[in-house]
Amino acid sequence: MGELNHVVIVGGTHGNERIGIHLEKKFSQRPALVQRPSFSTQVLLGNPEATAAGVRYLDRDLNRSFERDRLQNQNLTSYEDRQARQIAQKIESSSHAPVDVIVDMHSTTSNVGLTVIIDQEEGFALKLAAYLQQQNSSIKVYSTAGAGRNRDALRSLAKFGFCIEVGPVAQGVLDADLFQKTEALVYMILDYLEQYNRHQVSLLNCSLTLYRHLGTIDYPRNEHREIQAMIHPQLQSKDYQPLYPGDPMFLTFDGETMSYEGTEIVYPMFINEAAYYEKEIAMCLTQKAQIIV
Amino acid sequence: MGELNHVVIVGGTHGNERIGIHLEKKFSQRPALVQRPSFSTQVLLGNPEATAAGVRYLDRDLNRSFERDRLQNQNLTSYEDRQARQIAQKIESSSHAPVDVIVDMHSTTSNVGLTVIIDQEEGFALKLAAYLQQQNSSIKVYSTAGAGRNRDALRSLAKFGFCIEVGPVAQGVLDADLFQKTEALVYMILDYLEQYNRHQVSLLNCSLTLYRHLGTIDYPRNEHREIQAMIHPQLQSKDYQPLYPGDPMFLTFDGETMSYEGTEIVYPMFINEAAYYEKEIAMCLTQKAQIIV
Numbered sequence: 001m002g003e004l005n006h007v008v009i010v011g012g013t014h015g016n017e018r019i020g021i022h023l024e025k026k027f028s029q030r031p032a033l034v035q036r037p038s039f040s041t042q043v044l045l046g047n048p049e050a051t052a053a054g055v056r057y058l059d060r061d062l063n064r065s066f067e068r069d070r071l072q073n074q075n076l077t078s079y080e081d082r083q084a085r086q087i088a089q090k091i092e093s094s095s096h097a098p099v100d101v102i103v104d105m106h107s108t109t110s111n112v113g114l115t116v117i118i119d120q121e122e123g124f125a126l127k128l129a130a131y132l133q134q135q136n137s138s139i140k141v142y143s144t145a146g147a148g149r150n151r152d153a154l155r156s157l158a159k160f161g162f163c164i165e166v167g168p169v170a171q172g173v174l175d176a177d178l179f180q181k182t183e184a185l186v187y188m189i190l191d192y193l194e195q196y197n198r199h200q201v202s203l204l205n206c207s208l209t210l211y212r213h214l215g216t217i218d219y220p221r222n223e224h225r226e227i228q229a230m231i232h233p234q235l236q237s238k239d240y241q242p243l244y245p246g247d248p249m250f251l252t253f254d255g256e257t258m259s260y261e262g263t264e265i266v267y268p269m270f271i272n273e274a275a276y277y278e279k280e281i282a283m284c285l286t287q288k289a290q291i292i293v
Numbered sequence: 294m295g296e297l298n299h300v301v302i303v304g305g306t307h308g309n310e311r312i313g314i315h316l317e318k319k320f321s322q323r324p325a326l327v328q329r330p331s332f333s334t335q336v337l338l339g340n341p342e343a344t345a346a347g348v349r350y351l352d353r354d355l356n357r358s359f360e361r362d363r364l365q366n367q368n369l370t371s372y373e374d375r376q377a378r379q380i381a382q383k384i385e386s387s388s389h390a391p392v393d394v395i396v397d398m399h400s401t402t403s404n405v406g407l408t409v410i411i412d413q414e415e416g417f418a419l420k421l422a423a424y425l426q427q428q429n430s431s432i433k434v435y436s437t438a439g440a441g442r443n444r445d446a447l448r449s450l451a452k453f454g455f456c457i458e459v460g461p462v463a464q465g466v467l468d469a470d471l472f473q474k475t476e477a478l479v480y481m482i483l484d485y486l487e488q489y490n491r492h493q494v495s496l497l498n499c500s501l502t503l504y505r506h507l508g509t510i511d512y513p514r515n516e517h518r519e520i521q522a523m524i525h526p527q528l529q530s531k532d533y534q535p536l537y538p539g540d541p542m543f544l545t546f547d548g549e550t551m552s553y554e555g556t557e558i559v560y561p562m563f564i565n566e567a568a569y570y571e572k573e574i575a576m577c578l579t580q581k582a583q584i585i586v
Contacts, residue, residue, distance in 0.1 A: 022520075026546050054571070055348070109463035170402035170463035172567030176523040176544045227315075230469040251469045253319050274465030278347070 004100040004193050008042045008091060009034055009186060011105045013063050013154050014275070015050025016171040019179050020105030020164075023186070036190050038197035042094065044087070046104070046154060049079055054172055056275055063104075064152045084154075091157050102158035103189055105182055107175075108167035109274045110283075111237040114181055115140045117163035119150035121210075124160055127201065130208040130293040131192050132185070139185070140240055142269060142286065144213045162189065168237065171274055206293045211240060211267055211286035218280040220250055220258060229258055231272045231282060239269040242288075250282075297393040297486055300334045301384060302327055302479060304398045306356050306447050307568070308343025309464040312472050313398030313457075316479070329483050331490035335387065337380070339397070339447060342372055347465055349568055356397075357445045377447075384450050395451035396482055398475055400468075401460035402567045403576075404530040407474055408433045410456035412443035414503075417453055420494065423501040423586040424485050425478070432478070433533055435562060435579065437506045455482065461530065464567055499586045504533060504560055504579035511573040513543055513551060522551055524565045524575060532562040535581075543575075 011017075011024025027034045027043040034041045045051060047062045059078035070076060071088050091099050116132055118125040121143055129141040142165075144150075155161025166182050169175040195201050220228040229250035235243070242265050243249070250258040260266075268283040270276060304310075304317025320327045320336040327334045338344060340355045352371035363369060364381050384392050409425055411418040414436055422434040435458075437443075448454025459475050462468040488494050513521040522543035528536070535558050536542070543551040553559075561576040563569060 022523075022546060109466050168463070170461070170567050171465065172570065173402050173463075173565055174520070174523045175565075176529065177526045179523060179546070180548070227467070230315075230467045230472060233470045236469065253315060253472070255473070272466055272468075274463050277465065 004039050004197055006042070006094065006097065006099045007039055007101045007103070007190070007193060008044055008099050008158065009103050009105070010044045010046050010154060012048070012051045013046030013104055014056045014061075014106065015047045015052070016054055016056050017105075017107045018172060018174045019107045019166060019169065019182050021045070021051055022174060022179065023105055023183055026183075034186070034190060036194040038194055039100070041190070042091075042099075044090075046087070047080070047083060049083070056171070063154050066154055066156050067152050087154065088157055099158045100160060101193060102155040102161045103186060104153070104155045104161070104163045105186070106163055106165045107169045107178065107182075108165050108270060109170060110270045110272055111168045111239045112142075112165050112269055113138060113140060113167070113239075114185060115142050115165040115167075115269070116185070117142045117144060117149070117165060119144050119147075119153070119156070119161055119163075121145045125162070126208060126291070126293045127203055127206075128160075128162070128189065128192055128196075129210075130203055130206040131201070132188055133208055134203070134206060135188055136185075140211060140269075141208065142211045142213065147213045203293055208291050208293050210289045210291060211269060212289055214266060214285045214287055216281045216284050217249075217268075219277070219282045220252075221280075227277070228252060232257060235268070235283075236272060239271050240267050240286075242266075243268055243285075297332050297490055299387065299390065299392045300332055300394045300396070300483070300486060301337055301392050301451065302334060302396050302398070303337045303339050303447060305341070305344045306339030306397055307349045307354075307399065308340045308345070309347055309349050310398075310400045311465060311467045312400045312459060312462065312475055314338070314344055315467060315472065316398055316476055319476075327479070327483060329487040331487055332393070334483070335384075335392075337383075339380070340373070340376060342376075349464070356447055359447055359449050360445050380447065381450055392451045393453060394486060395448040395454045396479060397446070397448045397454070397456045398479070399456055399458045400462045400471065400475075401458050401563065402463060403563045403565055404461045404532045405435075405458050405562055406431060406433060406460070406532075407478060408435050408458040408460075408562070409478075410435045410437060410442070410458060412437050412440075412446070412449070412454055412456075414438045418455070419501060419584070419586045420496055420499075421453075421455070421482065421485055421489075422503075423496055423499040424494070425481055426501055427496070427499060428481055429478075433504060433562075434501065435504045435506065440506045496586060501584050501586050503582045503584060504562060505582055507559060507578045507580055509574045509577050510542075510561075512570070512575045513545075514573075520570070521545060525550060528561070528576075529565060532564050533560050533579075535559075536561055536578075 011020030304313030
């Protein structure tokens, strides 16, 4: 065995993201697809009850339920709190514990194409990301370093957690093209991990384009927290494209344009993600950076 | 008053279709937008509880809950059955009863653009449809005549029921462009009704393109009713385009193409609608017809 012994691939952390759900099912039925010689791979359906019901979650967002305090608090009895504890136990009691890498497969209604989320900007994650971008230049890398996702997300149970986000696809919809692209991306990650264990990785001065999380923007709301404007048609689907000060950002229901009032060029993503209305997020803002790995 | 006295505009019959929900709210707050001199207009939020929860429905599809037997059966106590009875009572006890026209605003994850559904192919509906297509040639008219929608849908409470379907838009997402297009389409319908009452309609040998409902196609499933294939990428988003015998229809999870095995050219629509997986509908097949109104 190499340095990485145990990899977990997760689908259905959100029960209405069908691409990950059906890939998890495929990998479960044909484990050879995700096995590699130098490490063991486990496949996991994150939220079975939400998947059966076709909803994101039953009681609370499972992918925000993995803070260590929550996991240790037996008084929390929501379905997702119980499921989070069960997943943590399962992973930690596994014969190959601790788990080295978790790849969590998600989808989004926003136009993020093929995105890999890294939660820490450290050597291993950056090299993997650079490798993926080298293999497929359309892959976007979104860094949430500092945003706490390495504390509350399912993938935070591993030493190295990666999230795949593909879009746009509606909740509850299987998109064949994005299904195949997600599958190929999982294999690409597994192949990299195999190369890593075999010390065959050769990335010399490899350039990586990173989109670094800056913060979130909410919809304009009134005093009752009701939405007062929509994503502007000129911004809709423009994930990862530069937004300049003064550019249209929202459109009121009466057709008035509201502009981006910042002073800095930013790169929005997760624009108009259905599940983020309740989180009061209309989009995430990022900074684009080019780094050498 | 003219021949048409009472019009009802409905949004949120499905609680996760935000375009109709926010248009209903806009019209409620500014009723003058939908008032016309010759008839009264009432605005209605179809499913308030599902809208609050952001789901299509709580217990059962409200828009399949209006059969007369159901409405009269007080033993049916699901939320949507109770809501259907309340809507029927409200509409029928209104000072302007009976209601002449209902326009129900929906959205779909399928690529139907701007679609108007008529449930009966009779003079009034066909003339309205022809007028709309004359005003905006991109409007598609889908006829469900014979499919029972004039018995179970909310709009069946009126003498003339029309459904607006716009897409593609994910469930739970507000799309500004489709919001504005739906709003314009509602005004176009109201303007036609006003012209009708004033006897100012002049449609002479006006051509109308109809897509007539033929039937539905389910996803390939195994003995456990689990889906075995996805909409083929070459068919995805190709609503209202001709499908020829032998054309790709589904793609299995292993990448095998399954072809359309019919012998007739058909025009699929509602391709990959999220809410129809549970109804075992992958798409509706239609026949294209050109008629003179």
